[in-house]
Amino acid sequence: MDRLRQMFNVVADGNGNASAASIKRHILASGIQLDDFRLSITMERLGALGEGPISFESFVALVGDELLMLKRTFNRELVIPDWEEYCTDLRMIHDRVANDRSGNNANYIPILRDADPEKWGVAVCSVDGQRLEIGDVDVYHSIQSVSKPLTYAYAIEREGPEFLQSYVGVEPSGRPFNSLELLPDMRPFNPCVNAGAIMTAGVVASSWPEKDARAITGEIMKLWSELCGEVAPVRFSEETMLSERETADNNFAIAYLLRGGKGLPRGVDLHKMLDLYLSCCSIEMTASMLSVAAATLANGGVCPITGRQVLTTDVVKKTLSVMQAAGMYDSAGVFTLEVGLPAKSGVAGAVMTVVPNLMGLATFSPRLDSYGNSVRGVAFCRQLVELFTFHIYDSLSGGRTGCKRDPRASQHNRKQRDLSDLQWAVSHGDRYATKVRDLLLECMIAITLADGEIEEPEIVIMAETYVEIMGHQPKQGELHAMARASQEQIAISGSGPFEQLLQRLRDECLQLDDNAREMILEAAFRVACADGIIEPEEDFQLRGIADALCINEGVLELEIARFQRQRAAQPSVVAG
Numbered sequence: 340m341d342r343l344r345q346m347f348n349v350v351a352d353g354n355g356n357a358s359a360a361s362i363k364r365h366i367l368a369s370g371i372q373l374d375d376f377r378l379s380i381t382m383e384r385l386g387a388l389g390e391g392p393i394s395f396e397s398f399v400a401l402v403g404d405e406l407l408m409l410k411r412t413f414n415r416e417l418v419i420p421d422w423e424e425y426c427t428d429l430r431m432i433h434d435r436v437a438n439d440r441s442g443n444n445a446n447y448i449p450i451l452r453d454a455d456p457e458k459w460g461v462a463v464c465s466v467d468g469q470r471l472e473i474g475d476v477d478v479y480h481s482i483q484s485v486s487k488p489l490t491y492a493y494a495i496e497r498e499g500p501e502f503l504q505s506y507v508g509v510e511p512s513g514r515p516f517n518s519l520e521l522l523p524d525m526r527p528f529n530p531c532v533n534a535g536a537i538m539t540a541g542v543v544a545s546s547w548p549e550k551d552a553r554a555i556t557g558e559i560m561k562l563w564s565e566l567c568g569e570v571a572p573v574r575f576s577e578e579t580m581l582s583e584r585e586t587a588d589n590n591f592a593i594a595y596l597l598r599g600g601k602g603l604p605r606g607v608d609l610h611k612m613l614d615l616y617l618s619c620c621s622i623e624m625t626a627s628m629l630s631v632a633a634a635t636l637a638n639g640g641v642c643p644i645t646g647r648q649v650l651t652t653d654v655v656k657k658t659l660s661v662m663q664a665a666g667m668y669d670s671a672g673v674f675t676l677e678v679g680l681p682a683k684s685g686v687a688g689a690v691m692t693v694v695p696n697l698m699g700l701a702t703f704s705p706r707l708d709s710y711g712n713s714v715r716g717v718a719f720c721r722q723l724v725e726l727f728t729f730h731i732y733d734s735l736s737g738g739r740t741g742c743k744r745d746p747r748a749s750q751h752n753r754k755q756r757d758l759s760d761l762q763w764a765v766s767h768g769d770r771y772a773t774k775v776r777d778l779l780l781e782c783m784i785a786i787t788l789a790d791g792e793i794e795e796p797e798i799v800i801m802a803e804t805y806v807e808i809m810g811h812q813p814k815q816g817e818l819h820a821m822a823r824a825s826q827e828q829i830a831i832s833g834s835g836p837f838e839q840l841l842q843r844l845r846d847e848c849l850q851l852d853d854n855a856r857e858m859i860l861e862a863a864f865r866v867a868c869a870d871g872i873i874e875p876e877e878d879f880q881l882r883g884i885a886d887a888l889c890i891n892e893g894v895l896e897l898e899i900a901r902f903q904r905q906r907a908a909q910p911s912v913v914a915g
């Protein structure tokens with residue numbers, strides 16, 4: 340009963356009653372949609388109950404059938420526990436990237452040339468089915484090359500990887516997507532460039548002698564539909580298909596080259612092969628749908644929205660490997676270096692990115708860079724990975740990631756644990772902990788004096804932090820005395836003391852682990868935010884401290900924004 344009571348308390352009001360609205364609010368705040376299949380019974384019952392108060396007893400009767408899912412939802416036990424916080428961070432990146440208007444729409448066919456270049460949408464779906472949609476996520480657009488990895492997955496599931504690989508390589512090409520160049524044995528480099536995707540379409544087309552290209556496309560559309568959890572209908576654009584056919588000279592050249600070189604699988608008809616390839620490009624979806632498809636890949640082939648195994652994990656593994664090696668064409672190398680995630684772009688402006696075991700991401704923005712990748716899509720991925728530990732090699736232990744965030748862990752709990760560990764170790768004389776404490780206090784005092792004055796709210800925050808790390812209150816006037824001593828120093832030698840502090844931080848930085856450096860910075864901007872705003876001098880000093888501690892600037896900005904939000908939400912903290 341206790342655990343049920345705890346759950347109930349999360350949604351109950353001051354009178355000890357919950358309501359359908361409060362329950363729904365909590366579910367939505369966790370990132371789970373109200374039409375999630377895992378909560379369908381609960382939702383139905385809630386609907387029947389209406390808007391009246393829900394007592395503890397009716398709550399117990401209500402939640403029984405889907406208890407585990409509700410418990411995870413209410414208790415923030417989903418893969419990204421602090422979903423709202425995470426969404427705020429992603430919105431910030433979205434807004435920042437929106438200012439980038441560089442690049443141009445693809446112009447080889449009217450429908451892409453005339454697409455509104457301002458459209459900008461970001462959709463995320465976690466492997467637990469938490470969903471976020473920002474901006475133009477419901478705009479249908481042709482998926483173009485984003486179709487390629489799925490046609491590949493379809494082909495290997497149907498024909499086996501060996502058969503496919505005898506026709507299509509898995510090597511990065513380093514060439515533009517429409518290049519006519521092939522491997523020395525006349526196989527295309529990989530399934531993510533046109534030549535490889537055309538040959539893959541050939542393998543699939545040859546396996547369905549009785550079906551025409553459009554009927555086979557229908558089968559592939561069914562797979563897309565399952566992959567995206569049927570959140571909306573997968574469409575087909577006749578207009579795109581007609582234009583694609585009219586402008587397919589280069590793709591015809593590739594097809595003839597393939598037929599003349601290696602030969603086509605089972606002697607399949609060249610036009611059928613090309614028609615299948617072009618009609619897969621003409622499938623239309625939205626960023627919202629693609630984010631769920633990407634989440635299914637992130638989740639080893641099980642769609643988080645429906646719970647259905649759509650692809651085998653082995654096929655997903657191969658598909659992601661190919662996306663990693665070649666999904667971004669001839670900038671796949673740089674993308675792997677900077678972003679380190681499997682992704683696939685298309686010339687209509689979509690980028691579908693997979694963070695394995697965590698989430699799928701899809702962006703839509705039609706302006707392309709010189710490689711044919713969406714400018715904003717790539718920029719979003721870059722900024723995302725600058726702030727969060729999503730790059731495959733961010734998992735290296737012992738290294739420095741610039742104190743990036745990991746939304747998987749509950750940061751709040753971790754910070755509290757760190758502070759209590761520090762307190763415990765300081766009280767037993769641990770040298771490392773003592774050093775961290777000293778740097779932490781000095782940085783707080785430096786920020787207090789950033790504008791030359793010692794203000795009371797700053798002393799209050801310093802005292803709070805002092806208690807957290809020392810386990811007892813500072814002596815009467817102790818913090819004032821420390822601050823005044825520094826103030827005198829500054830009066831004598833200007834910015835000298837702050838410069839010396841930065842130098843010491845730089846010297847110590849290599850000996851401090853990520854947690855310690857973060858704690859120091861966090862303490863510093865707790866003080867900077869004491870009066871609700873960060874003054875320019877404080878901002879300058881915070882940046883200096885972050886830089887000296889090798890904490891990346893994006894992370895600092897994110898943290899400042901987060902801290903200010905928290906302050907705004909609970910102004911009483913300032914008063915103690």
Ligand code: GLN
Nearest residue numbers: 483484516620685686711
């Ligand atoms: N339809 C396009 C082509 O075949 C798809 C290419 C792409 O999205 N990069 O040229």
